[in-house]
Amino acid sequence: MRTYLIDAEKNELIIDLTKTLVHSKELIEFEFSTLQDNEIVHRENIFVRKLAGRYFASNDQKNWVKLAPQNLPKKFLNVDRVFDIYRGFKPSGLSDGNDGELLTQMPGKVVKILVATGDEVVEGQTLVILEAMKMENEIKAGLDGVVKNIHVSVGDALDQGVLMLELE
Amino acid sequence: MSIRLKENKARRILIANRGEIAARIAKACRELGHTAIGLWTDNEVHARHLEFCDEWAHLEGTGNTETYLNQDKIIKIAKELKVDAVHPGYGFLSENGGFAEALSNNDIIFIGPHIEAIKIMGDKATSKTLAKESGVPVVPGSADAVKSVAEAIKIAEEIGYPVLLKAVAGGGGRGMRACADENEIKEQFEAVGRESMAAFGNGDLLVEKLVLNPRHIEVQILADKHGNVFHFFERECSVQRRHQKIVEEAPSPFIGDDEELRQKICQTAVKLSKAVKYDSAGTVEFIMAEDKSFYFLEMNTRIQVEHPITEEITGMDLIVCMIQSALGEDLQIPSQDFITRSGHAIECRICAEDPITMLPAPGVVTGFETNFPQGIRFDNCLFKDLEVTPDFDPMVGKLIAKGVVRDVAIRKMESALEGLYIEGLKTNIPLHKIILANQNFRDGNYSTSFIGVEKPQEQITNNIDYTSFYMKLAGIEARRMGL
Structure with a gap:
């Protein structure tokens, strides 16, 4: 799972969940890495455990921090910067720089397909609208090109990493 | 069987305010057995303070002028709901003599002082005149505009250098110049006059003593309708930005152990309050020079934001007393000697900025949690999903720490700031942490220029905290996985 954190000045942090280890019913270990220009700038393992109905997190299993109760926060704060959170996809206006293959970054349902095979598209153009986490997410073209193949249709429920569309 | 000291008639009290102070007043009303009536506006439908009220009323409109500043609408609601009294809180209509007058014309009690006191103290000139007449020290200077350089020098020699050349019509720091000696007056006099003429269309100048590194010290007053005036010791509020206080403490570290000085400043405040026949909760503000001479600044004829620190050190409930006083009831304080203080209290104003x-930063609170040490009071109206709008003041809460001595209060406050999690919007919590860690602050060695000189905001590190991001994401993932 990839998470994009983008602040008001369009500065972005890309955090990847690279590993998940379920130790027990109460303890899960996650490995996160932060990418900058495709280079890992920071990597750390975080343990989460549930105690008395609350989540506690730690990076050393010694000091546990109680996590504020929030289901799916839309914002993260870092001192004087508020980041918008985009889980699994990048918001409009910011290209993902992918090659012609459009994969789902998160499980979701196809709501609308805005192009047909053979259409010419430009970078940033919305191709597919995917409903995930009760939100409609616009999936955009990462490059200028022509739609070569469409592998999905409206109403399809997709898993993560499914090929939806190919550009040329 | 419950025991009540005295049966008082239950009243209907309208709270013409919002946020934490509305909640605070509602709690006091309920404690006294009165009915608390809260208001909500169109831009604040999920107002937290309503939870503490017994009845709610809709105040139509969105902006301040349409809502809490709109006398006509509030009076109309008060009449419709047949309220006995209105508590204005702080800000908004709390120091509006016209509002108090309009209420009294409708036979509704204004919970605050009598109209005359609001009017006299609300005007800089009349309040200074009254202070002088009552023997309360004001910043020495010329009474009227000075005509010439020679006259300015004569006055400056009487009051002592350095002095401030100040435009009669001035304000906001313009048309003001500090002069250290005779030569500087000669050099500056005409220039300041010209500048004032250009800026305000009035070139008249005043000469006033310049108080170097002043401390902002204020005395809490509580009076009833039977002529009793009590003081509740002082507060020091020298940490300010844009002339707004952000950290306050009681007692003043500058006065410290000097009980004689403490008595002197408190008695001066009582003297002024008696002169205006004060009959409610109020605050007399002073500036104190480095040589511990103090001068009257103004009197706030309302409850103040920072009243909890006084409540913490005296153990009194000022809001309850203020309501009792307005209703003409007995405050149940036998004499001044019964008001004692112990320990030290500090307040940090938590603002969405x-x-x-230090600019306001509206937003939505996505997560809120507290984990405080013993001895912490947090007056707030925060909740998850609270939307902080640009319409209202960015203050979302007041964190108050009490300790047996100042060092303990600081330690508790530091711990409390660490345990206050507000997610989703920017707050000044990092700034408070830097201020509390500042050596001059810890030594109690600071003046109103603290923020300007120490620049604590520049010491805030805003490095990306990867671990904190990872932990938040891990929490989301764990929940998604059904842990």
Whole structure:
């Protein structure tokens, strides 16, 4: 799972969940890495455990921090910067720089397909609208090109990493 | 069987305010057995303070002028709901003599002082005149505009250098110049006059003593309708930005152990309050020079934001007393000697603002949690999903720490700031942490220029905290996985 954190000045942090280890019913270990220009700038393992109905997190299993109760926060704060959170996809206006293959970054349902095979598209153009986490997410073209193949249709429920569309 | 000291008639009290102070007043009303009536506006439908009220009323409109500043609408609601009294809180209509007058014309009690006191103290000139007449020290200077350089020098020699050349019509720091000696007056006099003429269309100048590194010290007053005036010791509020206080403490570290000085400043405040026949809760503000001489600044004829620190050190409930006083009831304080203080209290105002630029930063609270040490009071109206709008003041809460001595209060406050999690919007919590860690603050060695000189905002590190991001994401993932 990839998470994009983008602040008001369009500065972005890309955090990847690279590993998940379920130790027990109460303890899960996650490995996160932060990418900058495709280079890992920071990597750390975080343990989460549930105690008395609350989540506690730690990076050393010694000091546990109680996590504020929030289901799916839309914002993260870092001192004087508020980041918008985009889980699994990048918001409009910011290209993902992918090659012609459009994969789902998160499980979701196809709501609308805005192009047909053979259409010419430009970078940033919305191709597919995917409903995930009760939100409609616009999936955009990462490059200028022509739609070569469409592998999905409206109403399809997709898993993560499914090929939806190919550009040329 | 419950025991009540005295049966008082239950009243209907309208709270013409919002946020934490509305909640605070509602709690006091309920404690006294009165009915608390809260208001909500169109831009604040999920107002937290309503939870503490017994009845709610809709105040139509969105902006301040349409709502809490709109006398006509509030009086109309008060009449419709047949309220006995209105508590204005602080800000908004709390120091509006016209509002108090309009209420009294409708036979509704204004919970605050009598109209005359609001009017006299609300005007800089009349309040200064009254202070002088009552023997309360005001900043020495010329009574009227000075005509010439020679006259300015004569006055400056009487009051002592340095002095401030100040435009009669001035304000906001313009048309003001500090002069250290005779030569500087000669050099500056005409220039300041010209500048004032250009800026305000009035070139008249005043000469006033310049108080270097002043401390902002204020005395809490509580009076009843039977002529009793009590003081509740002093507060020091020298940490200010844009002339707004952000950290306050009681008692003043500058006065410290000097009980004689403490008595002197408190008695001066009582003297002024008696002169205006004060009959409610109020605050007399002073500036104190480095040589511990003090001068009257103004009197706030309302409850103040920072009243909890006084409540913490005296153990009194000022809001309850203020309501009792307005209803003409007995305050149940036999004499001044019964008001004692112990320990030290500090308040940090928690505002939704950028900690570095100190500008308001509206947003939505996505997560809120507290984990405080013993001895912490947090007056707030925060909740998850609270939307902080640009319409209202960015203050979302007041964190108050009490300790047996100042060092303990600081330690508790530091711990409390660490345990206050507000997610989703910027707050000045990082700024408070830097201020509390500042050596001059810890030594109690600071004046109103603290923020300007120490620049704590520049010491805030805003490095990306990867671990904190990872932990938040891990929490989301764990929940998604059904842990």
